Amino acid sequence: MDKQEIFLIDSNALITPFRFYYAFDLVPPYWKELKKHLDSGEVVILDAVKDEIEKGQDDLSKWLSSVSHLAIVPKITEQTVKEYQNVMQFVASSGYYTERALTTWAPENIADPWLIASAKANGYTLVTQEVRSRGLSKKTPNRSAKIPDVAEYLGVKAIDIFEMMRRLGIIIR
Incomplete structure (x- = not known):
């Protein structure tokens, strides 16, 4: 059986959609779907990226805080x-x-x-908009x-x- 692909998401892969093409009020299904994959552990986030998002104190940081089973990967291992x-x-x-x-x-x-x-x-698999x-x-x-x-x-x-x-x-x- 193949190992499940897990995606590590860069902050710009959250910030760019939030700011430019998947605004919460215009495309809520995108955020609902992404949240599902974050909750399942298919998409994970580095602790440093989470910290960067939380500094924004905006709707994106509030949304990220609402992900109940967010898999946070420690930067230092x-x-x-x-x-x-x-x-x-x-x-x-x-x-x-x-x-x-x-x-x-x-x-x-x-x-x-x-x-x-x-x-x-x-x-x-690293996900970035860079x-x-x-x-x-x-x-x-x-x-x-x-x-x-x-x-x-x-x-x-x-x-x-x-x-x-x-x-x-x-x-x-």
Whole structure:
């Protein structure tokens, strides 16, 4: 039997739909469906992402608080810390990024490298609305690291919210 795919969701995969295309008052079925998958544990959230959402003190943070069986993944575990070191080592030594990219991801409150590390450590599929860089090159290193690029190089599946909806069978009617 195949292991069930579990989706680890980035804050922008919640904030972007909330702000731009699935407003609570216009598309409540989306949020109802997503809540169902969060309650079931098919979609999980990193503690740092939850903290980021809660800082907003808006309708999205209230909605997230209403998810009764929310599976919160701790940022700090032995395996995740090892994978975090691999993520940061890749950004530092791959040649695809400038020193600025590393210093941007280095602060402890930046969730991006921890999301990749947690997805790798736990076998999750990472859900982000972040877009890949166009043509990573050692000749012209990027000033910022993008989740989908780093995830790919480290063998972590990264998809957008629409692909997650397809895989979970979320159809808004």
